[in-house]
Amino acid sequence: MMNSHNVTFQNHNMNWPMAALVLYPDDFDQNSSxxxxxxxxxxxxxxxxxxxxxxxKALVKAGYVVIAFDASFQGESGGTPRYIEDPSQRVEDISRAIDYAVSLPYVDSNRIAGIGVCGGGAYVISAALTEKRLQAVVGITPVNLGRLFREGFSEYNPLGVLSSMAEQRTKEARGKALQVNELLPPSLATATELGLTERDVYEATEYYKTSRGQSEGGATKMVFSNAQRILSWDAFAFAETLLTQPVMTVVGKKVGAFGAYRDGLEIYGKAIASKDRQLVELDDISHYDLYDRNQPVSLAMEQILPFLEKHV
Incomplete structure (x- = not known):
């Protein structure tokens, strides 16, 4: 059992609570830093x-305090309507989590790092552009959601999707119900039946729609009309100038449609102002292998832990 507890802290900008899980090392002493x-x-x-x-869990074993939080509009955090994915808010949420961290007497405010997985990996890198309380960041199979929405998620028709979002938003402003899109098939059988067997789509379904990774708070849904801002967002904008902290990206070389391999290489190439940029490429490993598979996670942590120890 991990030593942990659930907490809430206030998102003062938006006046709603953020829910988080704080994890502690086994030998945790609240009088230490x-x-x-x-x-x-x-x-x-x-x-x-x-x-x-x-x-x-892997980080607390190495002696770190970890704060894992739910994004605004999602999980147990506040914000309505539910199921909104707002990149600027997701980045601001990271700063709010840091605000909470530095209020804790046992957190060394000069030794704070960020990690993120998939979209979270790109969000934490984006946060580091302006959030200099982050001393180092790690993007694990990072996906630049703006790029993905402009390409595959819009079927390479971003302007058409924006027009549809505009029409739907007008309907909702006039009293129609929100359009909440389910982003994945309900089961692997349905994915196979519909021919949705591309690696990332199929493995996402396996993770989110089976007992492997399914969780009540992990709703694979999105309010369609409120996703407009995603299409004009770029996680890595201005990284050449503003990303000065050490940054590591960890990617699997089994490429899928969500584009984490490409995005990981892109931010590594752009991070020319970083004090230490590192790219970790793992053979025969896919995007969703890095979510929870024992060997891929262990291989990633073999690189992440020395990197964090050096910089945090």
Missing amino acids: YPTVISVHPFGSCKEQTSGTIYG
Whole structure:
């Protein structure tokens, strides 16, 4: 059993509570001071999945305090309507989690790092552009959600999707119900039946729609009309100038449609101002292998822990 407890802290900008899981090392002493990691969950996920129970568990074993939180509008955090994915808010949530961390007497405010998985990996890198309380960041199979929405998620027709979002938003402003889209098939059998067998789509279904990773807070849904801002967002904008902290990206070389391999290489190439940029490429490993599979996670942590020890 991990030594942990659930907490809430206030998102003062938006006046709603944020829910988080704080994880402690086995020998935790509240009178001591600890390096701390802010752990950011993927798009469509929650703190009880890979950000908390997988990477959080691995990090506390190495002596870190970990704060894994639910994004605004998602999981147990506040914000309405539910199921909104707002990149600027997701980045601001990271700063709010840091605000909470530095209020804790056992957190060393000069030794705070961030990690994130999938969309969370790109969000934590984006946060580091302006959030200099982050001393180092790690993007694990990071996906730049703006790029993904402009390409595959919009079927390479971003302007058409924006027009549809505009029409739907007008309907909702006039009293129609919100359009909440389910992003994955309900089961592997349905995915196979519909021909949705591309690696990332199929493995996402296996993770989120089976007992492997399914969690009540990890709703793979999105309010369609409120996703407009995603299409104009770029997680890595201005990274050449503003990303000065050490940054590591960990990617699997089994490429899928969500584009984490490509995005990981892109931010590594852009991070020319970083004090230490590192790219970890793992053979025969896919995007969703890095969510919770024992060997891929262990291989990732073999690189992440020395990197954090050096910089945090």
